[in-house]
Amino acid sequence: xxxxxxxxxxxxxxxxxxxxxxxxxxxxxxxxxxxxxxxxxxxxxxxxxxxxxxxxxxxxxxxxxxxxxxxxxxxxxxxxxxxxxxxxxxxxxxxxxxxxxxxxxxxxxxxxxxxxxxxxxxxxxxxxxxxxxxxxx
Numbered sequence: 001x002x003x004x005x006x007x008x009x010x011x012x013x014x015x016x017x018x019x020x021x022x023x024x025x026x027x028x029x030x031x032x033x034x035x036x037x038x039x040x041x042x043x044x045x046x047x048x049x050x051x052x053x054x055x056x057x058x059x060x061x062x063x064x065x066x067x068x069x070x071x072x073x074x075x076x077x078x079x080x081x082x083x084x085x086x087x088x089x090x091x092x093x094x095x096x097x098x099x100x101x102x103x104x105x106x107x108x109x110x111x112x113x114x115x116x117x118x119x120x121x122x123x124x125x126x127x128x129x130x131x132x133x134x135x136x137x
Contacts, residue, residue, distance in 0.1 A: 054096045056084040057103045064107050068114035077106035 061081040064074030084099035 054084065054088050054093055054100055055104075056088060056096070056100050057081045057107055058085060060107050061103055064110045064114075068110055070110050070113040070117060073106050073110035073113070077103045077110060080106060 057077070058081040061074060061078035065078045066074075068074055080099050080103035084096045084103055087093075087096035087099060
């Protein structure tokens with residue numbers, strides 16, 4: 001045997017080579033052990049509830065109620081928007097989303113039908129004005 005292998009085989013190991021896995025484990029334990037400083041490391045986990053933003057469309061419904069209230073759709077949309085806001089304040093996000101979706105559909109319907117009525121009214125007035133000279137003769 002050469003000189004380096006004889007250094008590992010001494011009386012403490014009983015003449016056998018050292019267990020390399022045991023040395024590795026001891027190294028990992030000492031490396032991952034408690035912190036060497038006097039202060040201990042603490043971690044704090046705070047579970048923050050995710051804020052779900054549910055639009056309630058109250059402003060849009062109020063606008064449709066005041067200015068484009070075709071067949072009272074704007075007023076009905078406003079009622080559903082208020083219900084959606086109430087559900088959101090209670091914490092029922094599923095109910096708030098359902099009422100908000102209904103309010104959105106009613107607002108879109110009210111807006112489209114009101115704009116359509118304005119366009120039809122303007123076209124009718126223009127046709128009547130252009131045909132008025134013919135009706136007098």
